[in-house]
Amino acid sequence: MAPTVTSMEVPKLASIKTLADSASLTFVPSEYTFTKNPNEQGDANDPEHSIPIIDFALLTSGSPDQRAKVIQELRRACEEWGFFQVTNHCVPESLMQSMIDACHRFFDLPEEEKKEFQTRNPLDPIKCGTSFNVDIEKVHFWRDFLKVIAHPEFNSLYKPAGYSEVSLEFSKRTREVATEILKGISESLGLEADYIAKAMNWDRGLQILAANYYPACPQPDKAIGLPPHTDHGLVTLLIQNETGGLEVKHKDQWVLVNAAPGAFVVNIGDQMQILTNDKYKSIWHRAVVNKKATRISIAVPHGPSLDTPALPIPELLEREGQAPKYIGMTYEKFLELQACPAALTKHFLDHLRVKHN
Ligand SMILES: O=C(O)CCC(=O)C(=O)O
Numbered sequence: 529m530a531p532t533v534t535s536m537e538v539p540k541l542a543s544i545k546t547l548a549d550s551a552s553l554t555f556v557p558s559e560y561t562f563t564k565n566p567n568e569q570g571d572a573n574d575p576e577h578s579i580p581i582i583d584f585a586l587l588t589s590g591s592p593d594q595r596a597k598v599i600q601e602l603r604r605a606c607e608e609w610g611f612f613q614v615t616n617h618c619v620p621e622s623l624m625q626s627m628i629d630a631c632h633r634f635f636d637l638p639e640e641e642k643k644e645f646q647t648r649n650p651l652d653p654i655k656c657g658t659s660f661n662v663d664i665e666k667v668h669f670w671r672d673f674l675k676v677i678a679h680p681e682f683n684s685l686y687k688p689a690g691y692s693e694v695s696l697e698f699s700k701r702t703r704e705v706a707t708e709i710l711k712g713i714s715e716s717l718g719l720e721a722d723y724i725a726k727a728m729n730w731d732r733g734l735q736i737l738a739a740n741y742y743p744a745c746p747q748p749d750k751a752i753g754l755p756p757h758t759d760h761g762l763v764t765l766l767i768q769n770e771t772g773g774l775e776v777k778h779k780d781q782w783v784l785v786n787a788a789p790g791a792f793v794v795n796i797g798d799q800m801q802i803l804t805n806d807k808y809k810s811i812w813h814r815a816v817v818n819k820k821a822t823r824i825s826i827a828v829p830h831g832p833s834l835d836t837p838a839l840p841i842p843e844l845l846e847r848e849g850q851a852p853k854y855i856g857m858t859y860e861k862f863l864e865l866q867a868c869p870a871a872l873t874k875h876f877l878d879h880l881r882v883k884h885n
């Protein structure tokens with residue numbers, strides 16, 4: 529069992545911003561050294577290495593034929609990539625930019641002022657810190673983060689000025705897009721549009737605004753912003769500033785995601801992999817850093833309500849003649865266990881797999 533830590537204890541590692549801002553830093557300190565396998569690096573110029581595009585306007589306001597076509601594209605994107613970009617959605621680009629700016633201003637606050645938001649409990653509604661889990665990781669990562677739970681209860685920060693208003697609007701609008709995508713995914717599986725939302729108690733579902741700050745790094749090949757991982761929820765929607773860095777594992781190669789400006793990058797999470805009994809997989813991804821500019825991304829995972837256990841959908845099992853591959857666990861328990869050391873050693877989902885003797 530993981531040691532109990534009270535929320536008053538805070539990690540002792542300085543933020544990566546503080547480290548990167550020190551003018552004398554010309555190399556990556558050994559605690560941050562992360563070696564990547566060059567043989568797994570995909571070719572960024574290969575057109576095959578471009579994640580699929582889903583046209584949101586056609587999904588939601590197209591003719592029945594257009595919608596049916598987009599649903600097919602969605603199914604293919606979920607089966608073949610687990611990642612896609614959503615264009616022509618109704619969230620204004622100016623709102624996305626304001627959200628990124630507000631997060632930037634948060635990370636720019638003096639370290640002293642950010643301290644009050646540092647806790648270690650995974651389900652604290654507001655939490656900032658550095659790296660991933662400084663208590664258990666062997667290597668630290670080149671990022672600082674701010675995670676705020678925006679649904680079912682909206683939480684916010686009173687500083688920096690403007691953060692609260694912009695994050696309220698951004699979280700609402702992003703959730704509307706996520707809701708439509710979830711309907712499309714449900715239909716792409718041959719289910720009623722609201723099947724997954726109902727089964728997962730989506731109206732009380734968790735939504736987290738998870739901002740990542742990756743400062744420029746003197747030796748980007750020797751460090752990593754976020755190591756390979758999968759996301760825990762049903763779907764994650766992500767936006768980023770003008771600097772790329774998200775890489776997706778596709779056919780054993782790391783592919784850099786080149787999203788259109790203003791698009792949401794969307795990926796399937798662990799709960800969706802459970803529901804679909806592995807048909808739609810929660811794909812490994814990571815964030816690399818660069819020498820030139822600070823990168824900011826805001827990942828917005830959307831999950832079931834905390835008290836809901838995800839289980840393979842009976843209708844799908846029956847249709848495919850499959851046995852369930854996963855045991856049920858509430859989303860809350862899943863999140864708790866995922867924060868434990870064992871979760872770092874292999875795909876966390878494997879701990880929930882039904883064992884066949
Ligand atoms: O910064 C990125 O592009 C990746 C972020 C991410 O994967 C996450 O926050 O879960």
Ligand SMILES: [Fe+2]
Binds near residue numbers: 813
């Ligand atoms: Fe992620």
